[in-house]
Amino acid sequence: MTREYLVRGGKPLFGEVTISGAKNAAVAIIPAALMVDGVCRIENVPMISDVTLSLKILEELGASIRLLNAHTVEIDSRHIACTRTSYDLARKIRASYYLVGSLLGRFGQAEVAMPGGCNFGGVRPIDQHVKGFTAMGAKVTLESGFINAAAEGGRLHGANIYLDVVSVGATMNIMMAAALAEGTTVIENVAKEPHIVDLANFLNSMGADIRGAGTDSIKITGVPRLNGGSYAIIPDQIEAGTYMAAVAATGGELLIRNVIPKHMDCISAKLMEMGVEIEENGDEMLVRRSGKLQRTNIKTMPYPGFPTDMQPQIASVLALADGTSLITESVWNNRFKYVDELKRLGARIQVDGKMAVLEGVDHFTGAPVQAPDLRAGAALVIAALAAHGTTEISHVQYIERGYEDIVGKLRAVGGDICMVDEPEAEKEEARIG
Numbered sequence: 001m002t003r004e005y006l007v008r009g010g011k012p013l014f015g016e017v018t019i020s021g022a023k024n025a026a027v028a029i030i031p032a033a034l035m036v037d038g039v040c041r042i043e044n045v046p047m048i049s050d051v052t053l054s055l056k057i058l059e060e061l062g063a064s065i066r067l068l069n070a071h072t073v074e075i076d077s078r079h080i081a082c083t084r085t086s087y088d089l090a091r092k093i094r095a096s097y098y099l100v101g102s103l104l105g106r107f108g109q110a111e112v113a114m115p116g117g118c119n120f121g122g123v124r125p126i127d128q129h130v131k132g133f134t135a136m137g138a139k140v141t142l143e144s145g146f147i148n149a150a151a152e153g154g155r156l157h158g159a160n161i162y163l164d165v166v167s168v169g170a171t172m173n174i175m176m177a178a179a180l181a182e183g184t185t186v187i188e189n190v191a192k193e194p195h196i197v198d199l200a201n202f203l204n205s206m207g208a209d210i211r212g213a214g215t216d217s218i219k220i221t222g223v224p225r226l227n228g229g230s231y232a233i234i235p236d237q238i239e240a241g242t243y244m245a246a247v248a249a250t251g252g253e254l255l256i257r258n259v260i261p262k263h264m265d266c267i268s269a270k271l272m273e274m275g276v277e278i279e280e281n282g283d284e285m286l287v288r289r290s291g292k293l294q295r296t297n298i299k300t301m302p303y304p305g306f307p308t309d310m311q312p313q314i315a316s317v318l319a320l321a322d323g324t325s326l327i328t329e330s331v332w333n334n335r336f337k338y339v340d341e342l343k344r345l346g347a348r349i350q351v352d353g354k355m356a357v358l359e360g361v362d363h364f365t366g367a368p369v370q371a372p373d374l375r376a377g378a379a380l381v382i383a384a385l386a387a388h389g390t391t392e393i394s395h396v397q398y399i400e401r402g403y404e405d406i407v408g409k410l411r412a413v414g415g416d417i418c419m420v421d422e423p424e425a426e427k428e429e430a431r432i433g
């Protein structure tokens, strides 16, 4: 039996929301824990289904996993028995590609099922990952749904790698592999997202030598082994942005706790242009919307630009703003799949290629909708909270892969949202960012 969300909208949100650890950092740091010849304790782990799946994959490879408390996991990778992932588990999440970098780095070989992931209009390429591994002396082939990678002579060597596109995944994957390679690797034109810095900090705290994460060029001096240690994952920039967008859409006032305000600048700047008031105080942000929302334009870019992973959620807000707004999606080819669903609620949006034109409406009206993927699902939740009447959102398994207890967190701030069984729902393969 699958579930759906039932949302009775039109109520402003008031109260406090505590942000969980960053999904896109966790799904890289967990595979990176496989590289550690010791025991790592990872804190602030978000309890989302992507994390549960990642931990299961590690367990199948021979790691021992212990949950120390609700958000702390201990991973012991001293006795990894296998470098081939199960096909069924690894292909369910996009981030399983990080297992190639981690296994290849530590053991000189990896066989990982081709990753899944939200399909933003075509196959999501991994050519830049492969380019990096190949430059470090690996032979990489794709066979029977598996990525097979093996280092010549059993260990990778350092290399100079220039990425042709700024890729979060390729930057992190190559960084992992290089951490245990022989010699020095320099990666140029890298991504600078906060989770890149977080992965570098995690690896450095386990004994790696990585410099420059957060700039355009990262230098990694390979070390022979990584030791155990403790590390706390950063707060989730996109989860925080999603709650900020929610209160922007519904009106009200939310205190967002456990955030790094600097990571939020790219999102806060746009919300403030739209008339949202934001006050920063240490690791908290007070977000208030009382007046009418104003139009603006958004173009998604790699960090520190406006994040593509906030594009659907901000669209739900702009669709309610005064005037006509433009959104340009410049990271993915097709990330407007939610538009048809938002239109069911009354949004007026036209998509032309990578651009969407949004003519603000006075209000949305509840209707049955379907979450096409993770962030699109979050956008529908935001729209439903602001809508007059009741909205049923199906396919919420996508949302739960990236948002910890979204229903509980929203209910605690006055959102009228609950989870109900959806007996007739057709089963569909889960997809994820």
Ligand code: EPU
Residues within 6 Å of the ligand: 024, 027, 094, 095, 118, 124, 125, 126, 127, 128, 129, 130, 165, 166, 167, 168, 169, 170, 191, 308, 309, 331, 332, 333, 374, 375, 402, 432, 433
């Ligand atoms: N690209 C290539 N070749 C590659 C890799 C990427 O051409 O080898 C292109 C992609 O097609 C895309 C662009 O480069 O046009 C950026 O892709 P990137 O590699 O940065 O994306 P990713 O690593 O696959 C991660 C997040 C996504 C997020 C993007 C961009 C994870 C697990 N996923 O994906 O998150 O949209 O970075 O910031 O970290 C989400 O959380 O909802 C989500 C989709």
